[in-house]
Every structure is written in C-alpha cells, then in structure tokens.
Amino acid sequence: MNWLDFSSSAFIAAFFLYCFGFLFYVMAIAGRKWSHGDPAGHERKWGRIAFIVSALGLAAHLAFFFTRWIGQGHIPVSNMYEFMTFLGMAVMLAFVIIFLIYRKPILGMFALPLVIIIIAYASVFPQESQPLIPALNSYWLKIHVTTAALGEAFLAVGFAAGLLHLLRTIDYASDAKNARRERFWIEVTMFMLIVAVGFIISVFSFRMAGYEAEFRQETADVTQAGEAVSNVETVRYTMPPIVQPFNSELLHADAFLGVDKPLLEAPSWMNGINAGRKLNTVIWSLLTGAILYGLLRLAFRKQLGAVIHPMTTDIDPDDLDEISYRAIAIGFPIFTLGALIFAMIWAQIAWSRFWGWDPKEVWALITWLFYSAYLHLRLSRGWHGKRSSWLTVIGFVIIMFTLIGVNLVIAGLHSYAGV
Structure with missing residues (x-):
C-alpha cells in the first residue's frame, strides 16, 4: 500500500469535510429564523450534524497525519506544509475539546474557518515528502513542535471565542465615538482574515x-x-x-x-x-x-461585523468570555512547555546554548510574555469582557506573525521551516 498516496486522499477528504461542517454550522445558526417556531431545536439538530461532519473531518485529518508518518518514516512536522497541516489538525482537536465542554454551535462558525484557512495556506507550500535535515533529526522534534502547536491551537480557539464575544457585544446601532471605533477595528480584523483568504486564492489561481x-x-x-x-x-x-x-x-x-x-x-x-x-x-x-472584501460589502451592503452580529444575539456574552479564557488557560501552559522549555532544551542539545536571540526564539518569547500579561490582567486586574477579548485578537496576530512572518520573511536558524 502506498501510504503517501493514501495520506493525500485523506487530506483532501478532511478539507472538504471541514468545509461541509462549516456550512452546517452556518445553517444551524443562520437558519434559526426559518425554524418554524423552534429555533433552539433547529440549532441543536443542525449543530449535531455539523459536529459529526467536523469530527469525521478530524478523523480523516488524523489518518492523513499518521499515514504520512508511516510513509515517510518520520513525524510530518518538519517543513511549513507539514507544520501548518498539523496546526490545523491541532486547532480542530482543541475546538472539539472546548465544544464538548460548552456545547456552543456558533463557535464552530469561527473555529472551522480558521482550520480551513490554515490547511489551505499549508497547501501553498511544496507537499513532497522530504528527508529530515540533520538539524531536525531528533526525538525532540516530536516533543517540541507538537506541544508548541497544540498550545497555539488552544490560543487560536480562544481568539475565535474572543472575536465572537466582540461581535456579540459591540453596539451596531449607536453613533457614539467609542462604538464607531470598536466597529472600525472589528472590521479591520475581518479584513485581515479575508486578506489571508485572498493570499490563498491568488496563489492557487495563478498556479492553476x-x-x-x-x-x-x-x-x-x-x-x-x-x-x-x-x-x-x-x-x-x-x-x-x-x-x-x-x-x-x-x-x-x-x-x-x-x-x-x-x-x-x-x-x-x-x-x-x-x-x-x-x-x-x-x-x-x-x-x-480587498477585491473579495469589496464584493462582500457590495453583496451585503453593510459592514461584515454587522452581518454576523444578529446571529449572536441569543448567546450569553459571559459564556463566550468564559470559553475564550478557558481555552487560553489550557493553551498557555502547553505553549510554555513546547515553545519555550522544550525548545530551550533542544537548542542546548543542537546548538550548545539555551538561548541565542534567533528571531523565532525572540517572537516565541514575545508571544509568551503577551499571554502572561493577558492572564495577569484578567486574574489580578479584573480585565473581563471586551478588554479581554481585544487582547485575544492582538495575541492571535502575534502568533500568526511568529508562525508566518518569522518563518518566511526574517532569516534565522529556523529558516528551514519555510522550505
């Protein structure tokens, strides 16, 4: 059996199952207005279908991961394609865990697009199986990369819940200066996500x-x-x-x-x-x-945040705030272990020093310090609600720069990750 061919098929199946899962989550939330007087029952029914389809996508993604591991003889996290596919799988796993705790289908409307964007982004990079370079030929590759990615995955789910909390609590009917400023920055966040989609569309369009x-x-x-x-x-x-x-x-x-x-x-x-x-x-x-964003604005004739806001009105904002905090509280210690402690141990083994101010090391530390500040402000200073949610958005931007900007733009000892 050709394990690598099977893994490619499993990856494609996972991608489409995630897409269908997202559509079913949209039907669960947006379709409540056509539920003939039973919106809660409609949401439960389609939310259950969406979760089952998404879970099947995760199963296919796991099949891709392990069959590629068998086929190439080492864990598939050694380059940007493999790492980003693993990160997408980790975000999905984190979402499933959080969903099983809180049972909020609307969270799938935001977590699934993150997974889809991440694995579509991964597909931009060369997908051929490659032998490990000497710097990566260590059992610490499994320990460091997987725990760092899993920690980042929970932080990403925290971002999804935080963004959803902002969309729920921002006043789209007020003309007050503060409300206009909040709507502007939410729209900037939505635009940044659409630019990520634009990157994928442009790369694949010209490649085809x-x-x-x-x-x-x-x-x-x-x-x-x-x-x-x-x-x-x-x-x-x-x-x-x-x-x-x-x-x-x-x-x-x-x-x-x-x-x-x-x-x-x-x-x-x-x-x-x-x-x-x-x-x-x-x-x-x-x-x-920008073209995609403009088309969406033309189609809906309002800000994208204003399109999503009515779907969130039945959700308790305190629940979303709690979900965001709990996801980050789970992800932070895992990230600390993987991205800092295990990374420094491996750096000592590979390069004979724990710390060397490599760009990836610096930005991993910045990420850790930011989320340390987030937890401090929340637990000691009472930063709940909107202030806490804005921090999750900023933190996710830092994570994305650490993963993408540092790997692909800034030269350093981790530049092989961009190959």
Missing part, C-alpha cells in the same frame, strides 16, 4: 494558470581579503510581477492583462533576491483580499 516570470540579480560582496566577488542569482515568480527584485534584470514574464513587465522595483533596503518576490506576494494578497 501556470503563470511564470523570472529575474536575475547580480550582487557584489567584498571578501575579508578585500576582493570583490560577484554573485548571480535567479528567482522565479508564480504571480505577475508588480514588484521586481532591486537592481535585477527581467529574463522572461508571461503577459497578464496585456502587461508583461513589472510596474515597480523593490526598495534597495530589501536585501536578497527573494525579498521582491515576497513583497510582490503581499501586494497580490492585499489586492485580492
């Missing part, structure tokens, strides 16, 4: 179209002996080059909408030939996300 462009960049380095050494590098774009690398030469580019050359050049301070490609990807993600 087979778009290619290639640039060559020549740089000069000075050796210790004072001799000038010329380096020539090439980079391939899979999206139309709005921005080309600094001081580079276009080798070829497919035409897109009649344009076959870059519009701009990356600034000189963006070092490396890949810097322009990454900036180009960010621009396309923002453009696609």
Whole structure:
C-alpha cells in the first residue's frame, strides 16, 4: 500500500469535510429564523450534524497525519506544509475539546474557518515528502513542535471565542465615538482574515494558470581579503510581477492583462533576491483580499461585523468570555512547555546554548510574555469582557506573525521551516 498516496486522499477528504461542517454550522445558526417556531431545536439538530461532519473531518485529518508518518518514516512536522497541516489538525482537536465542554454551535462558525484557512495556506507550500535535515533529526522534534502547536491551537480557539464575544457585544446601532471605533477595528480584523483568504486564492489561481516570470540579480560582496566577488542569482515568480527584485534584470514574464513587465522595483533596503518576490506576494494578497472584501460589502451592503452580529444575539456574552479564557488557560501552559522549555532544551542539545536571540526564539518569547500579561490582567486586574477579548485578537496576530512572518520573511536558524 502506498501510504503517501493514501495520506493525500485523506487530506483532501478532511478539507472538504471541514468545509461541509462549516456550512452546517452556518445553517444551524443562520437558519434559526426559518425554524418554524423552534429555533433552539433547529440549532441543536443542525449543530449535531455539523459536529459529526467536523469530527469525521478530524478523523480523516488524523489518518492523513499518521499515514504520512508511516510513509515517510518520520513525524510530518518538519517543513511549513507539514507544520501548518498539523496546526490545523491541532486547532480542530482543541475546538472539539472546548465544544464538548460548552456545547456552543456558533463557535464552530469561527473555529472551522480558521482550520480551513490554515490547511489551505499549508497547501501553498511544496507537499513532497522530504528527508529530515540533520538539524531536525531528533526525538525532540516530536516533543517540541507538537506541544508548541497544540498550545497555539488552544490560543487560536480562544481568539475565535474572543472575536465572537466582540461581535456579540459591540453596539451596531449607536453613533457614539467609542462604538464607531470598536466597529472600525472589528472590521479591520475581518479584513485581515479575508486578506489571508485572498493570499490563498491568488496563489492557487495563478498556479492553476501556470503563470511564470523570472529575474536575475547580480550582487557584489567584498571578501575579508578585500576582493570583490560577484554573485548571480535567479528567482522565479508564480504571480505577475508588480514588484521586481532591486537592481535585477527581467529574463522572461508571461503577459497578464496585456502587461508583461513589472510596474515597480523593490526598495534597495530589501536585501536578497527573494525579498521582491515576497513583497510582490503581499501586494497580490492585499489586492485580492480587498477585491473579495469589496464584493462582500457590495453583496451585503453593510459592514461584515454587522452581518454576523444578529446571529449572536441569543448567546450569553459571559459564556463566550468564559470559553475564550478557558481555552487560553489550557493553551498557555502547553505553549510554555513546547515553545519555550522544550525548545530551550533542544537548542542546548543542537546548538550548545539555551538561548541565542534567533528571531523565532525572540517572537516565541514575545508571544509568551503577551499571554502572561493577558492572564495577569484578567486574574489580578479584573480585565473581563471586551478588554479581554481585544487582547485575544492582538495575541492571535502575534502568533500568526511568529508562525508566518518569522518563518518566511526574517532569516534565522529556523529558516528551514519555510522550505
């Protein structure tokens, strides 16, 4: 049996089951108005169906994980594709645990899209099975990465509940300055999530179209002996080059909408030939996300938060606040073990030092300090409700930058994770 082929099929099955599970959760919540006088019964029925379908998706995801492990001979968490798929699975597992405790179907409307976005994002990266590089060939890979991801998964569920709490409690009928400011920042949060979807859509759209462009960049380095050494590098774009690398030469580019050359050049301070490609990807993600957001605003003719707000009116906001806190209270010690303690032990074994100010280490510490402050403010200063929920949103932004920005943009000892 080809375990890797089976794992790929299981992954596709998990993705579609998650999508159907999300749709059923939407039917459970949004369909209450058509429930013929029994909205609670309608929500329970479709919520149960949604949970079963989502649980089947988790089972398929687990099948993907373990069959890929068997097929390649090592735990599949060694590159961005494998880690992000594992993170998506961990978020789903965390959601199932929290759901079984609190039984709130509307939480699935926010947790499932996170899972779908994460594993769709994972699919952007090369999916071929790769042998472990020497730096990762350790049993600490299993311990450090899995516990760190599981901790982050519970923190992500805390974010979902916190965002839902804000959507429930923000006043969409008031013209007060504070209410307008809260609505603005909620809409910014929704836009950021849609930009993430825009990134996935743009990458897959141009990949399916087979778009290619290639640039060559020549740089000069000075050796210790004072001799000038010329380096020539090439980079391939899979999206139309709005921005080309600094001081580079276009080798070829497919035409897109009649344009076959870059519009701009990356600034000189963006070092490396890949810097322009990454900036180009960010621009396309923002453009696609903005178009998608604009279409949604045009369709609904109101802010996206205002579209979701009426679905949350039957939920006790204190329950959402409690769910968010409990998820973070579970995830924080797991994250502490995985991302800090186990990471430092492995760093001592691999690099002969516990701490080295590597960018990933620094941002893991920033994440830990932020959630330490969150728990301190909540338990000692009484920061409940909206203030606590806004902190969960900020914390999730920090997590996403740690996972994506540090891995793919900032060079460091963890750069292999972006391969």
